[in-house]
Amino acid sequence: MSDATNVPFGPQHPVLPEPIQLRISLEDENVLQALPALGYVHRGIEKAGELNDFQQNVFLVERVCGICSSIHALAYCLAVESAMGLEVPKRADYLRVVWMELHRIHSHLLYLGLLAEAFGFESMFMEFWRIRERVMDLLEMTAGNRVIISVCTIGGVRRDIDAEQARTIREELPKVREEVQRLVDALLGDYTVKRRTAGKGVISGQAALDLGAVGPTLRGSGVAQDMRMAGYAAYSELQFQPVTFPDGDTYSRTAVRAYEVFQSMDLVLAALENLPEGELAAKFKGRPDGAALARVEAPRGELIYMVVGNGTKNLERMRVRVPTYANIPALLSVLPGCEFADVPVVTLSIDPCISCTER
Amino acid sequence: MSELAAVQGIERIEDAPLEGLLEAVRAYRDRRARFITATCLDRGERFEILYLFDEGLKTVAVRTFLPKGQRLPSITGVYLCGFLVENELQDLFGIEVDGLDIDYRGKFLVTNTFETPPLLKQTTCELRPTKEEPS
Amino acid sequence: MNLIQKARMKSPWILHFNAGSCNGCDIEILSCLTPVYDIERFGAVNVGNPKHADVLLVTGPVNRRNERVLRNLYEQMLDPKIVVAVGTCASSGGVFHNCYNCLGGVDKVIPVDVYVPGCAAKPETIIEGVILGLEKLAKMPAKPRPGRTSAEAEKVEAER
Known part of the structure; x- marks a missing residue:
């Protein structure tokens, strides 16, 4: 490969919100090989999780990633609860669903905006983010903070959604839905957008499974696998069917996320509709002794926490496997053969979250 | 020297000796299980390593024990996507992996900065005396 | 205040660097650029250089x-310049105080002018922080000050 040109893509690049470097070898305009160089955001959270008290860890794991923070907290809490054999009150389960789905809506709208910007559709980026602010307002109203909402705690949730707030959410979401619908129609129906995304970065369902891909990357290849089907929190009691698209290209992955926004809105409304009365959090004594693994569906895919307790207030081991970590091999397998100008869009199509990946 | 008895959320844990590890992993590959990740625990004299797989939303695991100082065979020949986690094992636990497909040689997440690998027990993460700026 | 200083106040150009953040503050900085908060009304532009x-x-x-x-970026910026540390962990290390790979705050590496609190810092707070920094920038002489000169500026100074 003596005539190959090596191009570093990142760590500071306008389409990447975070520092990751892809070392790309090119022949003319075609990508021959891509390798990631990580480590710019590695902090050492798995070790800090052993040094902290297991209850303090809830606040630490929320800061593994700011975009899907509450889902990290949920996964950690589920793992500790299952290690301690705690029963979570029904109301807490439903409230968790409300917050997790609001979080998913904001994360997917963020992705759709960034993707629009990556192929030069700046006004659509602004529109998606303008609508996203209304979801952020709902999060701020119910949880008191916009991004890191800190609602989960071991045994349940820390805050309640009262009737007034529930009414506001019920009134606001259909309006947001209408606006998102208008934009999604524009995004998915547009000829230029199709030219930029359809057939780019194709990965077949079997290849996606073999490479361990998860979340919208896997569902965009036609594989119906979503951890919400396993029915943690209150998902088993809500009607849930995963969204899939068959083609496995950037367009399919985007469409999965776009339709998941609507699905999440339905889930929020259904959870508020069926919100049972009761306690917010189970009281508990004792410390985790024993190991547990929890798998939940974060916006980017399956998120796994494994905790190993030893009967003291510190954990023996806290293991985090995040969705982007599983999607990187799939990304590396689709980049060879792409044109260099498509690399930003294809890279963004797995919705990479580097601060998750490196912890 | 303790080991995990059972893990809530993992359907079954299958023990494999170090030399039989690749066969055990290949059996999952043949059944089309999806590789999730590997998890390592520092158990004093040895490492306890769990390879997690997904079989229809159920989690199953292959476990092996690696005495400290020995080399771990790489599973990248069976599951290519294992290269990320094996590089991480090299970095954070100081385990040397044999036959790694894409090898960052211990410079994947951290750049050789610590006296002892950071995720081992009883380490204070002392910095190595710096000679020069790492390249 | 001469014309150049006035112009600088009216249109600060902003460079954003993510030094190992959790993304929370970064998406809030991006939110600042979008229609609801729109810092471009203060003349602020996000640049990559x-x-x-x-x-x-x-x-x-x-x-x-x-x-x-980070040190490279800081040294490449021309004087006068200000540094705004956004978020609790940029100010003091915050929740990552006991992580082995963290240095615990931007001020361990480069001098910081404004600390913006919050985890994640809200867009309003970030805008306030930038405005506070601008007040400081207005009082700065165009020449590099002792103690915070970049290596490059020092060299230019010596050659004069």
């Missing part, structure tokens, strides 16, 4: 690998 920038917004506790990148 450190030589063009007056304000460096840094998020994250700074880890061992990007310490050097």
Whole structure:
């Protein structure tokens, strides 16, 4: 490969919100090989999780990633609860669903905006983010903070959604839905957008499974696998069917996320509709002794926490496997053969979250 | 020297000796299980390593024990996507992996900065005396 | 206040660097650019080139690998310049205080002018922080000050 040109893509690049470097070898305009160089955001959270008290860890794991923070907290809490054999009150389960789905809506709208910007559709980026602010307002109203909402705690949730707030959410979401619908129609129906995304970065369902891909990357290849089907929190009691698209290209992955926004809105409304009365959090004594693994569906895919307790207030081991970590091999397998100008869009199509990946 | 008895959320844990590890992993590959990740625990004299797989939303695991100082065979020949986690094992636990497909040689997440690998027990993460700026 | 200083106040150009942050503050900085908060009404523009920038917004506790990148960026910026540390972990390390790969705050590496609190810092707070920094920038002489000169500026100074 003596005539190959090596191009570093990142760590500071306008389409990447975070520092990751892809070392790309090119022949003319075609990508021959891509390798990631990580480590710019590695902090050492798995070790800090052993040094902290297991209850303090809830606040630490929320800061593994700011975009899907509450889902990290949920996964950690589920793992500790299952290690301690705690029963979570029904109301807490439903409230968790409300917050997790609001979080998913904001994360997917963020992705759709960034993707629009990556192929030069700046006004659509602004529109998606303008609508996203209304979801952020709902999060701020119910949880008191916009991004890191800190609602989960071991045994349940820390805050309640009262009737007034529930009414506001019920009134606001259909309006947001209408606006998102208008934009999604524009995004998915547009000829230029199709030219930029359809057939780019194709990965077949079997290849996606073999490479361990998860979340919208896997569902965009036609594989119906979503951890919400396993029915943690209150998902088993809500009607849930995963969204899939068959083609496995950037367009399919985007469409999965776009339709998941609507699905999440339905889930929020259904959870508020069926919100049972009761306690917010189970009281508990004792410390985790024993190991547990929890798998939940974060916006980017399956998120796994494994905790190993030893009967003291510190954990023996806290293991985090995040969705982007599983999607990187799939990304590396689709980049060879792409044109260099498509690399930003294809890279963004797995919705990479580097601060998750490196912890 | 303790080991995990059972893990809530993992359907079954299958023990494999170090030399039989690749066969055990290949059996999952043949059944089309999806590789999730590997998890390592520092158990004093040895490492306890769990390879997690997904079989229809159920989690199953292959476990092996690696005495400290020995080399771990790489599973990248069976599951290519294992290269990320094996590089991480090299970095954070100081385990040397044999036959790694894409090898960052211990410079994947951290750049050789610590006296002892950071995720081992009883380490204070002392910095190595710096000679020069790492390249 | 001469014309150049006035112009600088009216249109600060901002460079954003993520030094190992959790993304929370970064998406809030992006939110600042979008229609609801719209910092462009203050003339602020987000640029990618450190030589063009007056304000460096840094998020994250700074880890061992990007310490050097951060110092490089700071030294490439021309004087006068201000540094705004956005978020609790950029100010003090915050929740990452006991992480082995974190240095614990931007001020361990480069001098900081404004600390913006919050985890994640809200867009309103970030805008306030930038405005506070601009007040400081207005009082700065165009020449590099002792103690915070970049290596490059020092060399130019010596050659004069």
